[in-house]
Amino acid sequence: MLELACSQTGCDVAMDGSADLGSNRTRVALGTKAETLARLKPLLSKSRILDLVYFTASEWRADERALLRRIRESFAGCRLAIRSSALIEDTSDASMAGAFETRLGVPCCDVDAIRDAVLAVLASYQGDPANQVLVQPQFEGSSVAGVVTTRDVEFGVPYYVVTYDDQSDSTSSVTAGAGDVSTLRVHRAVPDVGSKPPFLSALIHAVREIERVLDRSDLDIEFAMDGPHSVVIFQVRLLATKRTWKSSTIADVSRGALALRSTIGALLDRRDAGIHGSRTALSNMADWNPAEMLGATPRPLAISLYRRLITQGAWQDARRWVGYQRMPRRDLMVIVSGRPYIDVRLSLNSFLPQGAGSKASGTLVEEWISRLSVMPDQHDKIEFAVALTCLDFSWRDRLASHPESCAKMDRFVDALRSLTARALDTTAAGSLAQAEDAIRPLAFSSWSSGLPSREHASAARIEALLRICEARGTRPFAVLARHAFIAESFLRSARERGAISPERTDAFRRSLATVSQRMARDSCAVLHGHLAPEAFVADYGHLRPSTYDINSPPLANREPAEFMPTSARDDGWPEPFHLTNRESRGLSLLLRENGLAPRCAEQLLAYAHRSITGREHGKFLFTRVVNEILETIAFLAERKGATRDAISHLTVQSILDLDTHTDASRLADLVQAGRRLHEVARATPLPSAIFAATDVDVVLEDLATPTFVGSQTVSGEVAVLSPLHSPGNICGKIVAIEQADPGYDWIFPHGPIGLVTRFGGANSHMAIRCVEHGLAAAIGCGERAFTRIARSHRAVISPATQSLMPLDAG
Template structure:
């Protein structure tokens, strides 16, 4: 017989003699009315529970419906003693927190020795994707998951049709949920549970069950067929096999390493954004230019794999691409396996591989850092050969006359003329899109990939001067603040915006978007008011400062450069740092102008074919580019619409899919625990402020929550915000750097689970010094 959902208390009451896979604690149900009329009878009922401590919870009729849960709206009090006065006081407090004196008050014994306590959903609570979603901790708290106070939450996702389990506790919880689904004939459940001791016996307890709120949510319950995951499983297994010119015994895949798709295009990008990113950078360009800069030749290998729509970096391939081409093959293989093993054992490093795992260039602290390899099975000779190969590669990069990055910066200067030539041509829209992207690759992303590598080497060398105590952090920051970067110029121009200079500003910066590859994200010049409010902007002084190195320091650095075998003098060294760091931003800024214009023209092409941009976002860029050299019998509009329809269906699958940030085992495709995430805290400040989302109109004085650390979010710095938090992004991401420059408290890359919680909070404390975020 199917059970009907009632109140929290009555749901537990009817389960007491029916639920077999878990236990429901004995309970008493009362109300303020009953307590008023029959105080002694209520106390006698509670006495029969035979407990020294109680938990007293609300059970209002306005809670736990499919339309509105009101979860946490009313009072619950734990650890109440059986003292009459304390008990009556607690009962009245809980009763008075609810709207009606007839609302139920639920009393149960307090569990002892709580081993695990948490919440489980029978589907994803936001889109009903077919996963059992478990969240719990092992601190002994009975509320840390529900109130968000847990510092070590364990999160587990299990595809509903997958029958294998590695953890006995997870299996017990899911067995209980399945039984509850049958009893209530409902597969959209929210269940609170605990593994604890009662009357000397340790077992699983069902603490609450209610239906999930369903209104105004997308329903993806049937969007993820098992066959798709099985095909993915087979593909993952096949990708473990060796590929031409690739060293390393296993393949790992991550959403953050190297070119960092999660930050740049998002974890679940639509087809156009993903295909654009692959087309202009990660399919070919990345490997071509890395090889030019002295690393292994990995051309023909795409860096990013789209796993059912989620972009993953081939980490083994990435590690290969950081090996100097002249390093002995045996040492190279040993090194790559060391990198892979280290990441496999330390998943939290997946967004910091170039800082904490890989040796990709030589810096002033490299000899010291390489000594750690002695504990990892490397001998002195192998380490010396690695050191010399990194030194030779780095010398080639930083050469003051022959450095490739200088040629790449020069090459990128052709972008402006290419842009003007295409704009003024009589080309068709399709032809213009084709040539914008071709020129973007040739004179934009190709040189950018090189200058970005030089920029990383520059920052690595600058940071190492702090590590060896040549510079203080303040001196390093003073040097960075002396640079004339595009970001700094943009910030200055934004802070000086007024009606008189608005047009001039848009001529220079109007092509920027908050989502660089996203057709649905408007350019600055397409929706100025969404980004800027110029009413209160005033002319501000440029924050650029001079950096002067005294003669004594110059001489000391000259000695250090010579001792390390770096073939440049002090002046040339600082010239390299300046040119590489400034050049990286400038080339990126310049190539995004062509990219942004091509995206606008794709929107225009959609209008020509009467297809709105929301649909064009699901089109693969290759379908447009193919029209440049191929004429088909089918009208392009029909061809586009067929593809869009198919990709929209696939995107539903992508939205439903859950995968870990680092994929290292095939069975994670069906079930996994979320990887621990170590966010990057900027500054040492502490702030307490209300929260806002990026699209909110009132941002002043608030902590802003944004998904990515994308450069297009620079406009936030003009809103007088208190700070910000990003879901994705690493220590070297754009917004991390900008926050550091501006001494603005920020937390970069908190991860999906934590970010979802912060979105719910109306106020947060960010304590950067203790690296803590507190929901208020």
Template sequence: MALRFQTKARNLAALQGKLKSAKILPLVLTNLEDLEKNPAKILQEIKKLKATKLIIRSSSKAEDSTKNSNAGAFLSLANIHAHNEKELLNALFNVGHSMPSKKDEILIQPCLENIELCGVGFSVDKDNFAPYFCLQYDKSGSNSSITDGSAENALTYFHYRKSLKFKDEDTKRVIGLIKELEALFACHFLDVEFAFANYKGKRELFCLQVRPLVMEGKLNLFDSLPKEALDRFYKRFLSLQEPRPRVLGEKAIFGVMPDWNPAEIIGLRPKRLAFSLYKYIITDNIWAYQRDNYGYKDLRSHPLIHSFLGIPYVDVRLSFNSFVPKSLDENIAKKLVNYYLNALDLNHDLHDKIEFDIVFSCYDFNTPHKLKKLLKHGFNENELKRLEFSLLELTNRIINPNGLYLKDIKKAKKLNAIYEKLTRSKLSLLDKIYWLLEECKRYGTLPFAGVARAGFVAMQMLNSLVEIGFFTQKERAEFLNSLQTISKTLSLESEGLNSKTKPVFLKKFGHLRAGTYNILSPRYDENFNAYFELKKSEVKMKVKEKKFSLSVSKKAKFQKLLSEHGLSVEADAFFDFLKEAIEGREMVKFDFSKLLSQAIVFIGELGKYYGIAKEDMAHLDINVVLNLYSSLYSQSPKEQFLREIEHNKKEYELTKSIKLPSLLSNAEQIFSFFSAKLCPNFITQKSIVANTARENEEDLEGKIVLIYAADPGYDYLFTKKIAGFITCYGGANSHMAIRASELGLPAVIGVGELEFQKYLKASRLKIECESEQIFCL
């Protein structure tokens, strides 16, 4: 007969003598009512524990149910001296008074000492019950670092429930414990606290707590991920390791952030329309044409991004190949690509920094020095010189005053006229969608990909001037502040928004939306109040134009520097390149997004024409729409759309349930993996837009609150009617993560210092938990 969930204390008591895979510490139960009547009797019972230090915990009936866990709501006190009666009684009464009823239990146990590993494990994903064991633990010796979010070196491990291969003996034993608890309680949805400790000369596993996960009102994806799907993925991953035409490198690695970083642009779990649009207008073909045009290895016909059960992964081997100058000897190129692959495989944390810390994609003022590290990896001086010359040749071609990037900027200037002509035409919705996207590719994303490459080269060269000491960080900042980007213009004009300036502002910027490819993300002109606040009176913005210039002597030194490096450009022309490439990158993106955004509007209207909601159109692959331009079938488009939408929705259930690492370098990771250290945890599947606030501000209602820690001390925030929160530190199993999950409150846990500082500067944010994205508005 299965055990019945009771209180925290009685769950542990019921397991004594029955649990085989782990030990339960001895315990004493009491309550405030009994404590007030006969404290001496309770003290006598506690003495039988024969402990030096005790942990005294709440065990209220208001905790640990399938409707509400109230985790951390009541007091728990550790390291209480067992032989100090005054301290002990004081602790007992304090814990008792923290609970709502005098009959609520107080749990007393010996403090577990000599802890080697301590953590929390879920039998499923706590937010959507996807079929993964989720363990988070650290080896600091603390018994609370995971639950209070203070662990700096926590390990997070995901293990597909039907997989029988384990990463190590510890994870195998913990999962064995969770499985036994599932059997004992006849429940698949458990939250278990555990620890390994040196106990009486032996390394033992302890079960410190078990409770049911809060299930009420939550999505349940427990049966949405069949093993057959992962088995097919496993086989496909292995087949992708084989060499491809014109692609160098001995192994394939896939990541969600390298190169055209889909995780940032469309999210980790984009719906089919957003994903297919991104592939169609950029990553299937356009990206490779741009690299080839700018002097890199020809990889046309190779799609950059693969959909692994709906999650977008960049083929990093392909990306590495695409940064090889086409003039480089193939033997050196092959050696270089393998070096890149090995460097990334040894440093997974660099997966979103490959162009900064791994790849040599252009020549800069520090390149001769940076290339020297290759001498430690099997390269010789001759190979370094040949690589250096290839990079220099390629870079000179890009920065040339008559460079291709200028032609691309000029080409993109046709976009506005094309936009006006197509939107005002009498073409059908279907035809308008087709031609908006086609022209978006030809005059938008193709030149954008080129100007973006020039913009990256510009930033790389600017940064290298700081690296070699020619510029200070302040001078670099002064140069960037002198630029007049479209983003800066938007920021300035939005500050002075009032009822009079709003129409002009929306005519210029109204097509923008937080999720560029997401039909469900409203444009500025569709939901203005979600993004901006109007000023009551006219605000005149005074903008001082900041000019950047070098002194005569410094310009002469710089001209000499250019000559020494073989960069065939004059000093003034070089800074013109930096300015035009960086400003141009933003402007071309702004212009092409106008056509894309309007195409998405028309897709919504097409859905409305057929009686299909936007929420459903979001699941339609753009190719199904575009195929109708030149193909007429007997079946009506509506029937085709609905059939595709139904199929893709089922696929999306699987996409939402799957867990994968940010960087896939080994087929075994498909079934189990340790996540990267800085991998934010998105709680719930909701989407919110709100102003930001720091936790110490008075007015928090309706705001996204930014907090550094994630311990129970922040529970007061839940009384402030906040819209959601973001923490700098904390893991998937931290206290605040659990509370947010229980309350259905959108939150992002553990974004890391760099991202947190960025969000602190934003006055308004959009959090999309389902696609795992944060937008600064």
């Protein structure tokens, strides 16, 4: 037996993520699965390896009886785990994970069962007599089990990646790809990982000890625990993906990690004159929800275009237009390691009505951020679950947590009542009508008259389109969107107060004649020969899955088979909705209670109808201009010899400078720099919501509470969609989309039975669409749940029980 001495001192970790292994240490060599465990077993103090027996195929054939006796004597009274330990497993070129047989729970008292298990393992090999069989006692009583890699598998960046199951007692759910598993990432430089989850500290200490003994930081380790401090190691092998890592990405992420905590700390603690609140939080799903609209790691062009059109100024102009307070002009979106986040404090300040008073405003912003920090899974629902953005029917409950609500909050309530009354004004003097008038020109082909054609693409044309989109598109659309949120607040609170039932609220939403329903009808008309395909494309061809992504072709550039259904049913226009006498009286009473009379229930429903349909129509219109901007950029890039993929790595400003300041060599350098930045964004783990600088040390999955839509439970096959690929037939299937925007409206005529999205909020585009079409949905379910569904063959959505579950493992 190999005997080595090894110091048991703690493992120092350098800021670049490399382990300081010390000097004068003997490096333990990795061997087969069994050999590695045998060599490590006497050297580990922070974890343990179960007793083991291993032997070669030739040794088994030479003396099967002796080996069976040895196994029974070594593990008397135990159930056994009999596993492969082949020469071609666990190498630097390939792990061969799961390629060979494993038998668990083999009774030690049953010689025939042991023999059968060993023979099954040997039969799974290719016949090399040096291949081994590993026998250990079956581990019982697991409280958590999983896999740790000491580097990110895809990029090799310096993070421990822990995938674990703490919901069952299975030790194989992670490796088998089944069960309710979670993933977290820990930067290698973090000396103290804390106690969330409680097992993490002991596990990382155990892993660091193994790294030190082996003098390696490229390991894949299977583990289980039967208590918060008791780690059992099942397997240690090399990461077989190392050959695909890029040293430049590892270096860039390592350097960026040094400054990441201080950068985020500065963003969170920054104080701005005229902005209430002593601290902020960052969220990729709050307010204008960049994760839903752009994806978790969008490219520079998409980010900069979204910033120019919305978060740089249009969002703020729209809030003032509706009646919210004036604020210092600020960009709502900040970029952290190439990823877009919303400044939550700015967002919450923008929801304060004019005349609210400084004391109440400061108190409320502090309270709202504190509330969000204790329920971070609501960060995509701040307008409904955190802030109070209009005087809906539940406002008293929302302010009940403030002891000073009877004093300085009175001014805030009066200001919010005044804002709400102005918002409900549907006359020509109101902001709703003004926004409708402002965006209406985009409904006509003449909106682009006077501009040179797309084929004569130039920076001047792009700039002109950007200005048109801001003035006639995103700014009035942002007003319409705010009205739709106010309308949704009233509908929700009316339901909470019992004035209208959830079923009747859904019936109202289904009565809305929206763009999506018109598109579904027109699809049927094309299918039945009543509408020319060219006419359909002329109207809807600008829509693209992922509105701001130049690499996602619009419908006009796709084959009709990708978006036109092969069969569809024309359900006609939706049935009109009429309030019952009881509903009308209840809503009118609530309006009077809020001091919003003389408006009646019918006027409130008319406002909601107009706001919600106006928002969807406005989105449809302004995305015409967004599409024209992207296609013009594509033409300009082609003239410069660049592809769409290449140009997606440039910012809008860099593209505007192409005509006069950028030669081919400079363009190539800019594209390469953009690619590198995007690679860093993809490789750097970040949480979806950030409340403290230390949140980037241990990064949990973006857990979210889904918004469930519908009432009927549905189950079926899962079809995963992406902006670039069509899954074929989705009729009768549950569609899974990471981020769903208007470009995916084409799915509804194809007859899906359900929808699951990773990103999206309660009032998101797809939430509204699913209600309109009577589709069961789980909107914004987060990374963990979405990954489970996307990897499954079948799933079930139950809005009634608020559950989303895979039915099998894919």
